[in-house]
Amino acid sequence: MYSNVDELLKNEITPDFQRQIYYGVQNGTVIFKELLGDNIELFGNSLSSNVLPRIMNFCINRQFSPEIYISKNGFISYVKNVNCFGQKIVVLENENLILHVAKVQRGSKLPSEAKYKKALAQNNTFADGQMQMDLWNKDSNKINDISNYGIISYSLTKDFNVESIFLVIPNTTFDGYIGDIDIMSEVEKIKSVDTDKQNEKTLITLKEKVKEDIKEQQEKKIVELK
Numbered sequence: 001m002y003s004n005v006d007e008l009l010k011n012e013i014t015p016d017f018q019r020q021i022y023y024g025v026q027n028g029t030v031i032f033k034e035l036l037g038d039n040i041e042l043f044g045n046s047l048s049s050n051v052l053p054r055i056m057n058f059c060i061n062r063q064f065s066p067e068i069y070i071s072k073n074g075f076i077s078y079v080k081n082v083n084c085f086g087q088k089i090v091v092l093e094n095e096n097l098i099l100h101v102a103k104v105q106r107g108s109k110l111p112s113e114a115k116y117k118k119a120l121a122q123n124n125t126f127a128d129g130q131m132q133m134d135l136w137n138k139d140s141n142k143i144n145d146i147s148n149y150g151i152i153s154y155s156l157t158k159d160f161n162v163e164s165i166f167l168v169i170p171n172t173t174f175d176g177y178i179g180d181i182d183i184m185s186e187v188e189k190i191k192s193v194d195t196d197k198q199n200e201k202t203l204i205t206l207k208e209k210v211k212e213d214i215k216e217q218q219e220k221k222i223v224e225l226k
Contacts (some may be wrong), residue, residue: 002096002126005126009167012073012094013183017073018181019190025060025063025152025162027199027202027203028056028062028063029059029160029161030203031059031062031207032055032056032059032060033160035059056103064090064101065077068206068209074094075094075099076093077090079091083116094147098120098148098149098150099151099167103154103155104154106155107155108155109166109177109180110153110168110170117170117174121149121172124148124169125172150167151167153166153167153168162184165183166183
């Protein structure tokens with residue numbers, strides 16, 4: 001367990017991990033735009049604004065899902081139910097940090113409140129050797145040395161271009177943050193033609209995966225209608 005947020009960010013959010021986050025968010029938007037272009041007859045109407053943000057969020061979160069995510073810094077990916085309505089989120093977790101991905105309003109770094117977010121944020125005390133309540137597991141009475149909590153937050157323009165990507169460590173009451181990294185700015189300072197070309201190869205595979213996902217969902221709907 002880390003004694004301060006700067007130490008946590010320095011050791012856990014390495015440049016290599018930042019690049020992975022950056023390209024994950026960017027790739028999600030590219031895949032979404034291609035999906036939109038290929039299905040303009042479906043989405044080119046006045047009601048599409050109700051569903052497009054959700055599809056965009058899905059495309060970005062999909063890049064960090066267990067089927068696609070490649071572990072870095074010991075982070076594993078899994079999907080977790082977070083409320084009684086069946087809402088699911090993608091979680092990245094290693095021995096020291098729990099992360100999830102969330103869209104934020106333009107100009108903001110923290111997403112909207114939720115019970116599970118506020119519960120996890122209580123672990124960000126950074127007190128040396130302090131034992132904390134484990135509110136993430138089913139047994140909420142368990143006392144344990146557990147992970148700190150952070151959010152990969154991103155914002156988009158009206159044209160669905162990525163405007164910002166941050167790694168944010170919220171304070172214990174989730175009404176502010178105690179540490180952050182401007183991942184978009186940091187990665188764009190150091191990324192190279194080679195890393196972009198390498199990502200292009202990855203993106204081809206990801207696009208095929210999304211097409212397979214869509215085809216599978218369509219086949220399921222056909223079966224259900226029979």
